[in-house]
Amino acid sequence: MNAHSKPRDLSLRPLAALVPTLLALTLSACGGGGGGSGGGDTHPPPSADRQVSLEFSAQAGQTPVGCGTPIAALGSGAVQAELNDLRFYVSELALVKADGTAETVQLAANEWQLPESGVALIDLEDGTGACADRGTAATNAAITGTVPAGNYTGLRMTLGVPSSHNHTDTAAAPAPLDIQAMAWSWQAGRKFVKIEVAPVGGVYRPANPDATPPITEGQSPRWNLHLGSTGCTGNPVSGETVSCAAPNRVVLHFDNFNVDTQRLVLDLQTLLLSSNLSIDLGGPYGCMSGKTDPECPAVFETMALDMESGLTVDRGRNQRIFRIEAR
């Protein structure tokens, strides 16, 4: 498929040569509306690739979220909180036509994207303020690449790293799979999502002698969401990690999405809607994807993930991580 070789060619062309093509494609993509009703077969073959830039932002409701600016009301307790970290991996990004056919976005090569893996890292923390001891100065709010020209009406992507690249050695991996903070060494993989917030008053763990196991009183400054594959098994003969019982990748479908005029907003308010950030009932503080972690069911539900299987529920239809907004 020649689409795989085209992005690099395209990226080398002078920008001026691109402008007419892009303009035409953008117009056809936006203006055509539901032109795909006749079926993809009747369209002329794509004459060129088009650029894609999928933009992300982080908000709590309508308020932008960033390091150093207190977030007004998070979680079921509507507690004020500081952002400590906010990064996530996206893979298998594709634009979808009205007839349901999808074209994988060929990622541009840069330090945030690894084209051969289809993985991009979105980093919405800048290492300032309360993110200082976790984050990094560099940020990345967009995934860039190309798809064959066509009328696209939707978008599909996976929150997570494909199994083929999830278990590589972080210290030896190419960017953006080389970020130690995103490594999840004890699970031999990576954190797909790393969202950490510090609620005012901290996170309190009440003693519960009747729990299984009994819980002793505790306190943490931080509530963490670490999403990643769990229950992984390696092959000692080949030295490879071969399978994980719970993949915990969120496969998201946005049936009506215009990548040129809209963006995906990660909304901490809806993501943490049912999570009480001030109280932790056991396991790690927050949710680190453990099957018996009392804080995981609420946030897995808003991520449209089934706790037991680790699979996305109903194509992510009821997910409350992202919402669509105009750019």
Place this chain on the structure above:
Amino acid sequence: MKRSHAESMAPVSLRAAWLVPLCAALLACGGGGTSIEDRGIHIPGGDIALEVPKFFPAPRIPADSPLTRARVALGRHLFHDPRLSGNGTQSCGSCHHQDKAFTDGLPVAIGSTGEAHPRNSQGLANVVYNATLTWANPSLVTLEKQMETPLFGEDPVEMGVNDANSATVLARLSGDADYPARFAAAFPGDPAPIQWPNIIAAISAFQRTLISGNSRYDRFLRGELQLAPSEERGRLLFFGEKAECFHCHGSFNFNDQVVHASSRVVETPFHNTGLFNIDGNGGFPYPNRGVFELTGRPADMGAFRAPSLRNVEVTAPYMHDGTMATLEEVLDFYAAGGRVIQRGPHAGDGRMNPFKSDLIAQIQLDETEKADIIAFLKTLTDHDFLANPAFSDPFANADR
């Protein structure tokens, strides 16, 4: 050069230094694949031979991780160098003391920032043969992958290297008078060799040379000595159906997860030995629920890897959480078929843990028999290994 008593043993004895030069290995092997000869095992691509007893299988050395003299020497330095931690206070060797078979004598390890690890530091003798690494993790199957946890882990912090201080740590090595040449020799052709993948590769190479095979028991197997009567009675109990120790500790390495050069299929069993039963439903305390911590599968509750018992005399305290101080306590525990905790948050009858291994049943052992088994276990102490200068801290008697 100081030679240990091994050299003065019977004619078949192996030398204390387990590494022999390439020339010897080449003469013996004549090239080709991994082969075993009297003195050592030559790993293709490397320039040293790994010397193991004849009754050990050939170790599996990944093709992309050749054992070379330069790599192993570099790895030995890095392993013992506290500059490798984020705050410069702790080396791998801080929690892995050679004289304790690379354990640290503490119930649980303490990281470079003072944070307590939930688990007991594990020994590194014969770690090249481990099919999985650490106490209970089916996903960690290479030393390289395992090392990312102590180096970079955040929960708990061990060596405390992170994205923010990684460059600083590397700069400490680059600015050293010695390391640039060592890295260049270990990774020829690499224009900028002072990088984490090479650090990990070098330490792994060093770890793969940590062969322990010259205990009294090994010399007994070689016909060099007779075991004392108590040791011999203990040996028969250990390998017999009465004490049944061998089910989980029966390999040449005294464990039940072994990978080697000829392995095709490797089983990686994990066992619940009835240490806890805090809710009557088999519960172990978080975050020490064994493989369950990774899988959440009920059957994995309390399941841990059986560690090698080589050098077990010097690796106290015992169990994944270091809660047993002596071998006598361990023997009492296994004889009882589990542990009863009378009071406190962990109270419960571990003997009745529903996930307990069927291999752990009450056994009638009198005090003499327990003492005999312990006497046998002490024959597994390899004093050459514990004092082998090839494994020692190169900074111990030198100004850095």
